[in-house]
Amino acid sequence: MTDILEVARRQVLEEGKGLDAEQVLQCLTLPDDRLEDLLALAHQVRMRWCGPEVEVEGIVSLKTGGCPEDCHFCSQSGRFDSPVRSVWLNIPELVEAAKETAKTGATEFCIVAAVRGPDERLMAQVREGVKAIQEAVEINVSCSLGMLTRQQAEELVAMGVHRYNHNLETARSHFPNVVTTHTWEERWETCKLVKEVGMELCCGGIIGMGETVEQRAEFAAQLAELEPDEVPLNFLAPRPGTPFEHYGLVEGGEALKTIGAFRLALPRTLLRYAGGREITLGDLGTRSGMLGGINAIIVGNYLTTLGRPAEQDLELLSELQMPIKALSQTI
Template identity: 40%
Template sequence: MTALDTPTAPPTAANRWQALAEQSLRNEPLSQAQAMEVLACPDDELLLLLDAAYRVRREHFGRRVQLYFLMNAKSGLCPEDCGYCSQSKISDAEIPKYNLLNKEKLLDGARLAAEREASTYCIVISARGPSEREVRAVEEIVPEIKRRHGLKVCACLGLLSDAQAERLKAAGVDRVNHNLNTSESHYEKICTTHTYKDRVDTLRSVRTAGMEVCSGGIIGMGERPEDVADMAIELRGLEAESIPVNFLNPIDGTPLEGAAASGGEDLNPRKCLKVLAMFRLVCPRSEIRIAGGREIHLRSLQAMGLYAANSLFVGDYLTTEGQPAESDYQMLEDLGFEVVISEAQA
């Protein structure tokens, strides 16, 4: 046998994941098949996959971590029927229900966000879309938040019209969160009172108004791997600057109470890490945030998620508690990562 006849050795696992990292670093889109390959990574190769994901994360974000603080500015009372949500009209979950918080409480939340070294303050209301009163309240409070604390502001107000998006931009809102939540093909299984297209249209209004797009999803709602891959690819196409990746917290009283994870009872820490690595490789330049459910599903492996992701919520979520902020700070210190703070906090 001559040298030309010598068979080529199959690529090693490390070479396979590093090849995807190189493709991502060249900003060449991954295909659905490649994204699903990442989700199907054997457990024995998980560290090799995370090494590839971290290579991409390090190129674009170094060792930096963005912290977000979330304020549930209006709780419950929502007319939508999203099956995962404790605030929907079909939920029997025992949660606080109140209309929009007053200015003093919203400013107090911003103060707490700054104290916790968050660079972005997220104002969230439960609604199909904001009322005129709610839009005016946001217009009034955002300049004051920026003046006092120098925080970026992300507003999550439901479906928006072009005109509403333009008003938020004029008021100083930096970005708008409106999650796709899942793929287009799976969407009608989790919500019927609005469509996937309604959500995409809102994100396009946000972009047209000149604000940044924050949009992600929830893993573990009975979707297929194809749905997770399709959602990531859609978010890349939308050029979302920030992508929160939630892992379903099956809240008592919601239709998804006690729901099994996607594909069965396997929403374990290893699967969550593969999801985060897939989002990083598909969306290399986006901020990937480990969001709701991380304490429940990543558990002792939360720190490893930050080798793919580069952002966290610090504090509680909408109607569920997060881990103590001190635990997050210790985790980041142990990793040797640095918290990004605003110029006003420096």
């Protein structure tokens, strides 16, 4: 039987062609004693097709809680009895968060809102916030505001928003087990729209929501088909009051296999550490992922969960001799 890592060495490392779903599945089901080989190859692929730079990003929630959707992993849904309550951030707070993010060396600042899609009030807030940030600090502004109309997408472009986050969350076949108030196809259409109007697309999901290993491979292939500029990889951190509150954590080795396999499916994409890595991987696992295909990180806290202090991540990048991508390289 042909060794999948030898196939990947030729196909991905040498030719730059990502693995398909069946090949990703073979990587995800490698025996544990091949994990280091998988991560080493994924790191080579990252260095060959992306280079050593790491893109650093901070995120802030403009509107927290009260979302009408029923994403089963999310404590911001107004349908669940979670401790998160609806809160709006004011513009000075938004600008201050952007300034603090820029101080870390980050080039990306993402404004997030817990909504199905933006209404006029939210678009007005975003318009005012983006303008204030651009006047106060030199940083790229991204947004994550749910599903968009073409008019809204074009308006975001006109504001100067250069990247938009809209996660598929999981494989198409598993999505109805995660969300019932909208479809996977609706998310896919927004992702395609983002690319059509000229914004960069950030699109990833969450590992550990009851999907099978086959569905993880399916998910990687679907992301590759979409060709996003960035893929944030989250690992489920079960939130109180949500339908997934009793789910277990993804095992560390399993998480690292996922990172390596996704890198081999997406050789040229920014693969970003996002939520859940702190509790799933810890310090040693975080280091292994940085040497196993990851080339972007979110520093500081997430939307409803705590992250690692930014200083810890920046120290790790320095120790690994991975330079932070400069703003001029991201524009």
